[in-house]
Amino acid sequence: MLLDDHSNVTLLKEIAELLNEETDMDRMLEGAVWKLLNGSNFETAWIFFIDGQGKHRLVAEANLPPALKDNGCRHLQKGGCWCVKRFRDGELEKASNIIACQRIENSIVSNSGDSGGITHHATVPLQSGTEKFGLLNIAASERIGFSKDELALLESVAFQIGSAIKRIGLTRQEQELALVKERNRLARDLHDSVNQLLFSVTLTARGGIEMSEDPEIQDTFRDIQHLTQEALNEMRALIWQLRPKGLESGLLEAIKGYAEMLGLSMELKVTGVIQLPSRTEETLFRISQEALNNIRKHAGVNNVQLYMSITSSDVLLVIKDEGRGFLIDERLYIPSIGIQSMRDRASAEGGTVDWSSKIGKGTEILVRIPY
Numbered sequence: 152m153l154l155d156d157h158s159n160v161t162l163l164k165e166i167a168e169l170l171n172e173e174t175d176m177d178r179m180l181e182g183a184v185w186k187l188l189n190g191s192n193f194e195t196a197w198i199f200f201i202d203g204q205g206k207h208r209l210v211a212e213a214n215l216p217p218a219l220k221d222n223g224c225r226h227l228q229k230g231g232c233w234c235v236k237r238f239r240d241g242e243l244e245k246a247s248n249i250i251a252c253q254r255i256e257n258s259i260v261s262n263s264g265d266s267g268g269i270t271h272h273a274t275v276p277l278q279s280g281t282e283k284f285g286l287l288n289i290a291a292s293e294r295i296g297f298s299k300d301e302l303a304l305l306e307s308v309a310f311q312i313g314s315a316i317k318r319i320g321l322t323r324q325e326q327e328l329a330l331v332k333e334r335n336r337l338a339r340d341l342h343d344s345v346n347q348l349l350f351s352v353t354l355t356a357r358g359g360i361e362m363s364e365d366p367e368i369q370d371t372f373r374d375i376q377h378l379t380q381e382a383l384n385e386m387r388a389l390i391w392q393l394r395p396k397g398l399e400s401g402l403l404e405a406i407k408g409y410a411e412m413l414g415l416s417m418e419l420k421v422t423g424v425i426q427l428p429s430r431t432e433e434t435l436f437r438i439s440q441e442a443l444n445n446i447r448k449h450a451g452v453n454n455v456q457l458y459m460s461i462t463s464s465d466v467l468l469v470i471k472d473e474g475r476g477f478l479i480d481e482r483l484y485i486p487s488i489g490i491q492s493m494r495d496r497a498s499a500e501g502g503t504v505d506w507s508s509k510i511g512k513g514t515e516i517l518v519r520i521p522y
């Protein structure tokens with residue numbers, strides 16, 4: 152049995168306070184499941200997020216036995232199970248006892264550690280209104296089922312967590328919208344002020360060349376015109392980075408448009424259907440920008456190949472040129488190449504960036520991002 156009703160009310164109050172105060176999704180989920188375990192007879196818990204394609208990922212866990220904790224929680228991370236299937240099929244509406252769990256059974260059969268006496272679990276969907284996010288699963292040693300009161304408590308906690316997930320999601324959307332607005336404002340300011348000033352300088356330099364008959368003065372104006380044009384190109388590239396025109400028309404169109412703005416000719420090859428989350432598209436676009444900037448500045452060629460392969464779980468982007476290339480030394484930081492910037496962007500989305508390059512043989516950037 153669980154604690155008395157007064158204890159349940161106290162537990163729900165403590166969880167509600169934590170959820171209302173927390174703004175980080177990971178800390179919020181982990182804190183909520185630990186408070187649930189500490190205030191009840193549930194002994195272990197884990198949370199799955201399940202996306203629109205039915206793919207699940209483990210986002211929080213507490214007090215898992217060694218058998219389930221083994222090798223990065225591999226039994227929870229991979230494969231299918233009854234509760235996830237019911238969630239995908241829209242058949243899981245409330246807290247339920249799971250008669251048999253394939254994940255737990257696999258962890259026991261594999262002899263990957265002590266199972267802690269856990270053989271069954273209960274599950275409840277995490278949702279806010281009609282929007283569903285995933286599952287909260289709980290278990291306890293030697294328990295094959297939980298009472299109605301225990302399941303009712305589980306539903307109350309799940310309702311609180313679902314509302315908090317929705318709140319944090321809306322907050323993130325507002326922050327991203329505010330960031331886009333600020334980028335647009337900066338882009339407009341740069342275009343209306345600095346960009347126009349640089350353009351005026353190029354016209355002035357051109358006029359100086361035509362007005363003077365002194366070869367040295369003409370050369371000086373030509374240098375000014377050349378440098379100003381380079382600065383103007385850099386400014387236009389910066390404006391593109393702040394406000395990627397064309398991304399609303401698709402990722403490939405945006406990348407192609409940016410390459411054309413830099414004066415690069417791009418060969419495209421795509422396999423799979425492009426239907427990526429907006430954050431993934433943004434990340435791939437920013438990485439492509441950095442790679443294309445590097446090609447224009449360092450490769451000494453105007454041709455670039457872009458290959459993109461989309462599967463059900465991740466996207467592979469390859470950007471290749473046949474230019475000068477560079478020596479790779481993992482012990483050295485190469486700020487002019489911008490490799491670290493690409494790596495940081497991919498890492499923020501759980502992805503990776505690898506590259507290969509040889510002097511005189513060109514460079515190949517390989518980006519892989521899950522979604």
